[in-house]
Amino acid sequence: MISTDDIKFVAEQAYKRSGLVLSTDKGYLLESRLAPLARAEGFPSIEALIGAAKRDPNDRILWQITEALATHETFFFRDNTPFDLFKQEILPVLSRARGASGSIRIWCAACSSGQEPYSLAMMLEEERARIGNLRFEIVATDMAPRVLEKAKAGVYSQFEVQRGLAIQRLVQHFEQQGDQWRIKPNIRAMVNFQKQNLLENFSNMGSFDVIFCRNVLIYFDADTKKRVLSRLAAQTAPDGYLIMGAAETVVGLSQDYAPVEGRRGLYGKAGVAKSAAA
Incomplete structure (x- = not known):
């Protein structure tokens, strides 16, 4: 379970980088979007991924987290x-x-x-x-x-x-x-x-x-x-x-x-x- 502090940290960083607004009740969204990223980056858990993001001097992981949280839903001739x-x-x-x-x-x-x-x-x-x-x-x-x-x-x-x-x-x-x-x-x-x-x-x-x-x-x-x-x-x-x-x-x-x-x-x-x- 992602802690409230970790959710707040991710929400603040995502807002800073993309304008995306995430409330603290969106822990389920972080779970679904960040679990695949954590696996791809070789981290044992989402908490470990976020911990690494806090220590990353180049913000590479934070940008990956931001991209993962962004909604990329689209399709051809959407809405006509x-x-x-x-x-x-x-x-x-x-x-x-x-x-x-x-x-x-x-x-x-x-x-x-x-x-x-x-x-x-x-x-x-x-x-x-x-x-x-x-x-x-x-x-x-x-x-x-x-x-x-x-x-x-x-x-x-x-x-x-x-x-x-x-x-x-x-x-x-x-x-x-x-x-x-x-x-x-x-x-x-x-x-x-x-x-x-x-x-x-x-x-x-x-x-x-x-x-x-x-x-x-x-x-x-x-x-x-x-x-x-x-x-x-x-x-x-x-x-x-x-x-x-x-x-x-x-x-x-x-x-x-x-x-x-x-x-x-x-x-x-x-x-x-x-x-x-x-």
Whole structure:
């Protein structure tokens, strides 16, 4: 049984590094998430793992603990609505604004193992005839090197491709390798994966026309949400969009964004009129 002091220590360190809020009644979460890490690192118990983390001068183990506690749940075309909004509402508006030879930059923040940015890449590839010479750059980031390596490889199990992918897309955009599926090179080449912690400075990433930051802020406290939203707004183009999860909102947290009327989870820069695509 993990002691309350150890839970408090891990919670404080995880919050410091990732913004993740863990209450002291989440001992069961630590048990389930840290037991595999303790075994992989050769420790006889979770308590021994935490003890080593307290003595680690380089914070390597603490970062591993933080990554293990972070939620990396994702799947292809998760929730559908954001992708429908992107295709039916955002893409036509930005295409007209940027012109046939323009470019659109997209950021998928906290991308985990890559299913979200690859879903967008597949959709854009399928829309190529309609969007013409419009150029796209998809930047996908996460704080966890382990999931980023998986994302870069673009190799998924049968279970992973069955979650959200229609059989037509699987056949069109993947190559089977034994009992796994690898995304074809043209789709992988459309996504640039980078390590980035949302709690750290990301002003050097430049301006984005669309930012996907879904199911991330729900794990932060109010002050952290406000800080992250403020910095996201600074990276959003004046006529750009922020897409959040269905259970998330900017209301009461940010004056930089305003909801797009009738479009749940979709936000534009405050003071810039947004409406449904014609």
